[in-house]
Amino acid sequence: MSGEHQAARPSWDCAACARPWPCDPAQERLATDTGGGTRLAVLMWTYLETYCSDRHDGPLGEVFERFIAWTRRSRAPRMPIGGPTPTRSGERAQA
C-alpha cells in the first residue's frame, strides 16, 4: 500500500517520506498501535534487532537513539505517576 510510513528494507528509510525510519508519522502510529510505554519499547527493540541484521554499520548508540530513545520520551498523553496530586498541599504528615 503506498503512502504507508513503513521501513523500506534494507535501507530502513521510510517508504513514504524517505526519512530515516521511524519517521514522525511512523512514531505516532507505532505509539498509537501499542499504547506506548513498555509495549512500544519492546516492539521497537524487535525492529532494532532486524535493523542490525540488515545493516552492520553505525554506532549502536545512534541506532539506540533512533529506535528506542524516542519511545521513552512521552509523546502520548502522560499518565499520572504516583496517584492523584494531593489537594491539601499545605499539610504534611507529622514527623
Ligand SMILES: [Zn+2]
Ligand atoms: Zn515516513
